[in-house]
Each structure stands twice: as structure tokens, then as C-alpha cells.
Amino acid sequence: AQSVSQHNHHVILSEAASLELGCNYSYGGTVNLFWYVQYPGQHLQLLLKYFSGDPLVKGIKGFEAEFIKSKFSFNLRKPSVQWSDTAEYFCAVTSPSGNTGKLIFGQGTTLQVKP
Amino acid sequence: ETGVTQTPRHLVMGMTNKKSLKCEQHLGHNAMYWYKQSAKKPLELMFVYNFKEQTENNSVPSRFSPECPNSSHLFLHLHTLQPEDSALYLCASSQGSTGNYGYTFGSGTRLTVV
Numbered sequence: 001a002q003s004v005s006q007h008n009h010h011v012i013l014s015e016a017a018s019l020e021l022g023c024n025y026s027y028g029g030t031v032n033l034f035w036y037v038q039y040p041g042q043h044l045q046l047l048l049k050y051f052s053g054d055p056l057v058k059g060i061k062g063f064e065a066e067f068i069k070s071k072f073s074f075n076l077r078k079p080s081v082q083w084s085d086t087a088e089y090f091c092a093v094t095s096p097s098g099n100t101g102k103l104i105f106g107q108g109t110t111l112q113v114k115p
Numbered sequence: 116e117t118g119v120t121q122t123p124r125h126l127v128m129g130m131t132n133k134k135s136l137k138c139e140q141h142l143g144h145n146a147m148y149w150y151k152q153s154a155k156k157p158l159e160l161m162f163v164y165n166f167k168e169q170t171e172n173n174s175v176p177s178r179f180s181p182e183c184p185n186s187s188h189l190f191l192h193l194h195t196l197q198p199e200d201s202a203l204y205l206c207a208s209s210q211g212s213t214g215n216y217g218y219t220f221g222s223g224t225r226l227t228v229v
Contacts, residue, residue: 004157009155032217034217036220042222043117043119043205043220043221043222043223044205044207044218044220045117045220046217046218049217090158102148102160102163102171103148103160103207103217103218104157104160105157105158106157107155107156107157108157108158
């Protein structure tokens with residue numbers, strides 16, 4: 001069965017620090033990959049997605065992620081975080097073939113940015 | 116607003132009560148989903164509906180009963196819940212069911228079972 005693993009459960013950074021959140025998935029076939037963000041008290045929002053093509057994907061608010069197929073990874077990065085990036089971040093994967101295309105989520109990473 | 120509206124935002128219910136959660140989308144999407152979000156756990160997919168037909172029940176206890184009368188509305192009927200069912204229940208919709216479009220989520224219903 002597909003699964004998604006996010007290595008960091010809680011990350012604390014100071015403003016202007018660089019961010020990298022790890023995400024690994026277990027599925028050998030073609031996948032679509034997503035990062036969602038949930039700001040305190042708000043709904044889940046799509047940050048970025050990868051379907052095919054350039055493995056370096058740019059998203060909103062200066063976020064980017066790199067798909068490394070050989071490592072089954074899709075790590076999220078941001079060169080310089082802001083206090084407003086404090087949120088919970090979820091990696092998710094789906095397969096475009098078969099099983100209803102359901103999104104499988106990782107357990108999430110809580111990012112706390114100190115001003 | 117995301118285009119996916121969930122009501123109520125908060126719900127407190129006793130273990131013997133019956134209540135329903137409502138989800139509505141006007142995005143023209145044809146697939147709708149219920150997820151359960153508990154602290155320290157991955158989002159758990161509960162049910163999938165595609166063109167009003169249930170295509171997945173992820174081993175959810177029968178005290179949770181979904182209903183999808185049309186492609187724009189999705190309900191989750193609750194009865195005789197347990198305290199461990201307390202969680203944030205999220206509704207989502209997508210344009211297709213193949214996973215190619217990502218989901219649009221509602222803000223969720225925070226459920227507390229007492």
C-alpha cells in the first residue's frame with residue numbers, strides 16, 4: 001500500500017533561516033505529489049504539486065520542492081522563512097492510475113518560525 | 116472561502132446523540148471526500164464519492180454513515196460515537212477522481228464527543 005513519511009514532526013526556525021522538510025513515499029509506479037499547508041485555524045491549501053516534467057517545482061509564497069525519483073523523495077524548501085510561514089505542512093501522494101486517485105497524506109510537520 | 120463549505124464549524128455531541136455534518140461545493144467538481152484529522156496522525160481518508168457513487172469506504176465503523184445526494188453535497192451522519200472519534204472532519208472535492216488535480220478542502224468541522 002502507498003504510504004508517505006515526513007521525517008520532521010516539529011521544526012523551529014528563526015526568521016530568515018532556510019527550510020527543508022523531508023518527504024518520502026512508498027510507491028513504485030507513476031505518482032503525483034503535493035505539498036499542502038494549514039495555517040492556524042485555516043483550511044488546507046495547496047502549496048505546490050508535481051505531475052511530470054521539470055522535477056523542481058515552484059509553488060506559492062516562495063516555496064519549491066524537488067522530486068528525486070531514485071530516492072522516492074519530494075522535499076519542500078524555502079530559502080528564507082518568515083514568521084507568517086508558521087503552519088503545519090503536509091506531503092501527499094496519489095497515483096493517477098487505479099485506486100480512485102485518493103490522496104495519501106504524511107503525518108504532517110509543524111513549523112514554528114520565531115520572529 | 117475555498118469553494119468548499121462545511122457546517123457546522125464546531126460540534127459537541129454526547130455518545131447517544133445523532134448529528135450530521137454537511138459539505139457543499141459549487142466548483143463543478145464531481146468527486147468528494149471525507150477525511151478525519153486527529154492530532155499527531157496522518158489525515159485518514161474515510162469515504163470517496165465519484166459522481167454521487169461511493170467508490171471507497173476505508174474500513175470506517177458503521178457509526179459513520181455518508182450520504183451524497185448529488186455531486187455538490189456530501190453529508191456524514193453520526194450516531195453513537197465514541198470519545199476517540201473526536202477530531203477535525205474535513206471535506207474535500209476534486210475535478211476528477213484520478214488524482215490529477217489535487218483537492219480543494221473545506222475548513223472542517225471540529226467534533227467533540229463527550
